[in-house]
Amino acid sequence: MxxxxxxxxxxxxxxxxxxxxxxxxxxxxxxxxxxxxxxxxxxxxxxxxxxxxxxxxxxxxxxxxxxxxxxxxxxxxxxxxxxxxxxxxxxxxxxxxxxxxxxxxxxxxxxxxSYEDLIHKFWSSDSLYTQAKLQCMSTTSFKVDKQYTIFPEAFRIYRYLLRQWNQFSTFGMLDTDSILGDLEAGVFIRDYNLRMGIYGLEGVKIRGFRGQVVMQFKRNVEMQRVLALLSYYSQFTGLGIKTALGMGGIKCEVIE
Structure with missing residues (x-):
């Protein structure tokens, strides 16, 4: 530690x-x-x-x-x-x-x-990471074209997490321009069990989703590590809009 x-x-x-x-x-x-x-x-x-x-x-x-x-x-x-x-x-x-x-x-x-320990966690073992199960514990949504999204999209989720990581990490930035395309091509939603969630905030009802999303990582070992790292990190940052106010709470299980 x-x-x-x-x-x-x-x-x-x-x-x-x-x-x-x-x-x-x-x-x-x-x-x-x-x-x-x-x-x-x-x-x-x-x-x-x-x-x-x-x-x-x-x-x-x-x-x-x-x-x-x-x-x-x-x-x-x-x-x-x-x-x-x-x-x-x-x-x-x-x-x-x-x-x-x-x-x-x-x-x-x-x-x-710490950031260093998280990098070591996913890079120092020989584990191969194939999936991440993201459990949306509170209503989760992204704002796209002034609309709240009611379904998750893999590229939006990992773009968000990559931005959070690069914003706050003290140990190793992930090069956004070169990695983004590979990241988005390297993951897809395998399965989901979701329902509509409504989050009441100061009289406004924000629509989003709650439940489980299973992310499948394609067979590129380096990308799998990045995706596993970012998926795990989502538990600490939350996902999407208004995470400080109680939205976008995530629990994650990374599958080897």
């Missing part, structure tokens, strides 16, 4: 007063809680930069029968200024918009890593 943790993912088990219904769009309210936590200066910096080096979303875990609030960050700065303070939050949180309380019941660190 390197000294610097640049990528970190945590989850909190949450419950709320009876007056609050926990639904996925509470993510936008919780974003407000986070921005209060980090303070106006840093919140302002993030807003001005237009960068979102973190993503967060809420979902219901059917196996555990619990509501989970998951947060990830992809820079050392965001890890230290957003994720770590979140782990130290008081157990009882007042939600101004809802005039009620949320309670944190449990806190778990899911992963701590």
């Amino acid at each position: 390197t000294d610097t943790i640049e990528i970190m993912s945590v989850e909190l088990v949450i419950v709320a007063d009876l007056s609050i219904k926990i639904v996925q769009s509470i993510g936008s309210v919780l974003h407000g809680v986070l921005m209060e936590l980090v303070g106006t200066d840093y919140a302002g910096q993030l807003h001005e930069a237009g960068l979102r080096p973190y993503n967060q979303y809420v979902y219901f875990d059917k196996d555990r029968k619990q509501y989970i609030w998951r947060l990830s960050a992809v820079t050392a700065d965001a890890v230290n200024r957003i994720v770590r303070p979140m782990l130290e939050m008081p157990e009882k949180i007042f939600l101004k918009q809802k005039r009620s309380h949320l309670y944190i019941k449990d806190r778990t660190i899911l992963e701590e890593t």
Whole structure:
């Protein structure tokens, strides 16, 4: 493990007063809680930069029968200024918009890593990666020609992830111009089990998709590694629009 943790993912088990219904769009309210936590200066910096080096979303875990609030960050700065303070939050949180309380019941660190370690993870083994299963945990959408997309497209997903990686990586950029065509030619959607998702945000209903998408990688070992890396990375960045406000939450399983 390197000294610097640049990528970190945590989850909190949450419950709320009876007056609050926990639904996925509470993510936008919780974003407000986070921005209060980090303070106006840093919140302002993030807003001005237009960068979102973190993503967060809420979902219901059917196996555990619990509501989970998951947060990830992809820079050392965001890890230290957003994720770590979140782990130290008081157990009882007042939600101004809802005039009620949320309670944190449990806190778990899911992963701590760095860009160098992620590169090693996918390049140092002899594994061949053939597929990635992307589970869209909260409504996911891209904005194309002023319309919200209701179906995933492989090229759009990997173009987005490549851009995120090159924006935040401290160890090895992936050359966009030369790689993009190969990347898009090297993957296709093998299978999916999706349904329409609606995300309510400040009175606007954003349409998108939820559920599982299986990505198939074609037989080019180098491209398979890049695709596996970016697929895995999607868990920390989220996918598509408004990932800071609770949309585009992803869980990923890379298949060898």
